[in-house]
Amino acid sequence: MGMTITSLEIKKFIIDTLGLEDLAPEDIGDEEPLFAGGLGLDSIDALELGIALRKRYQVESSGEDPGTREHFRNVNALVAFVSRNGQPAEA
């Protein structure tokens, strides 16, 4: 398991998944918190991101891994998580 993914790809993925049409990738900072404050996403967005990660990169963000929330902390955390656990989409 494992793949290469850039922070730009993750930002586009977040914008596409959540339909944040008013935002451009450069509006999201690598270290900016995605939830509470920062980008201001909520728990439903976390579920949506989880669903999309599972579909697109075969990443199981569920597990009984207490670090799940940690993966969604910011773009850099998500890049590290997907790079470690993801598989490129077969297409």
Add this chain to the structure above:
Amino acid sequence: MTFCPLADLFLGTRTGRHPVALRRGELRTWEDLREGAQRVALRVLAEGGERWVLGCEETWEFAAGLLGLLLAGRTPVLPPNFLPGTLERLRKDADGLLEALPAGPRHPFVEPVRLGGQLEFWTSGTTGEPKAVIKSLTQLDAEVALLQQVFGDPAGGPVAGTVPHHHIYGCLFRLLWPLAAGRVFLCEPCGEPATFLQAVAASPILISSPAHLSRLPRLLDFAELPALPSMVFSSGGPLARADALEWRRWVKEGVKEIYGSTESGGIAWRAQDEDPASGLWTPLPDASITLDPDGALRLQCFRAGAEPLRMEDAAEWAGDGRFRLLGRLDRTIKLEEKRVSLPEVEAFLETHPKVARAAVVLLEGRRPVLGAAVVLEGPVQDAPAVLGALLRRHLAQRFEPVALPRRWRFVASLPYNERGKLTPGALRSLFTPGPDQDALPARLLRREAEGAVFALDLDPGLEVLQGHFPGDPLLPGVIQVDWAVRLGREVFGDPGTFTGLENLKFLEPIRPGEPLELTLEREPGRIRFRFDSGARRKSSGTIRFQEIP
């Protein structure tokens, strides 16, 4: 299992060893809860005051706080959320705020007390201000007894919930009903995949909502779950038929949906299956329902108060005593089951010094979100993304994340129609570019009484630039005029019927990549426009209109 009305919990009929809750994997007994409640009661009695805000975000502490306040004869005030701004505002008008269980030595159980009094729930009002909804313990006891009567005493594990405990649905289903029925409740909410996996292992009765029920099956492989919920409830909004059918694959009886509101309590229920008639709602036995002339459902029920209660939901009878729900009639909407009053969001937006007027509209889509159209006070200095983030932060003081507009439009005026009405359709069109009305690559720079200046950013890939002269993309004259007309309408409102063009001059071609500004000036019956790149005039002209009398 021994059913005990909430009012009688402290009469000594329930043994101290009776398990009541699972908290962080540990079983808690009635003795533990009674002890916590007594400690709260003693603290509150020492401090006096009638209404206490129950600011405990953790379910166990919330339950002990709730019972403790009732034990002390006080009114628990249940906040709509736990944002600091909300608690502070509620605290101002209340007599105290309970944020955690007071520490102290254990007290022996003193004496039997019959509980009474009332609870105060807070919810978004329909007119703009949040409002209190008072429920007496007698009304809540009636509701709990009704749930036990209609849904029986289901076999299964503890009661687990994805919904919060401080709204009436979660409070009744996650706490009060289990407490009365002598059933263990799980303190940790289970709306996330990991917590859901833990909760579901105990084959729980699941208290949930469409927001979670629609997503959990797409996040987890249900065929691999260690166990399945024994019974599933949903409330807060209608569950989509497809989601209901998905759950029926896993839970034999399907999802039991409850229709109601904070004011009304439960009104009706359904469990959808393949039969289309299963989408109809069956009134609960004590709910008497009529329809107003405009179709609004009207409820007469002891649990909803002495007066009949008009719901702002349109309904129609199916002929067999069941009814069909047809949608909201007012401007209070539901977003992921959170009630959001659009007038309240608008009013609070307008308290920001940069905002002159604001209008908010529900935008349907993959996930329904709010869009806000804002007329700014004074000149525009910041980019839209910056302004949007700024105003979201402003709103976040008062509203939960789900109620914060996701999409923003900064406009010169709100799209009132000729009768002075601001329709949802007109607002929505600001966010949904039609086929011939793609969003223009324009940004409002300055706005004066009779003039406006836009910056235009022509991306070489822009479709309108192609095809004029192959290999030499430029902005055709007709498109220049079209943009001037459309942006003119956006800033000045509808100027009337287009009647013609005058003094058109196309001096130099406009190519992508060069800085470009469009200046518009309004005069009676006409709008003058000019496109400039730096000091170079590119084109100019006058658009004539027949003014609306």
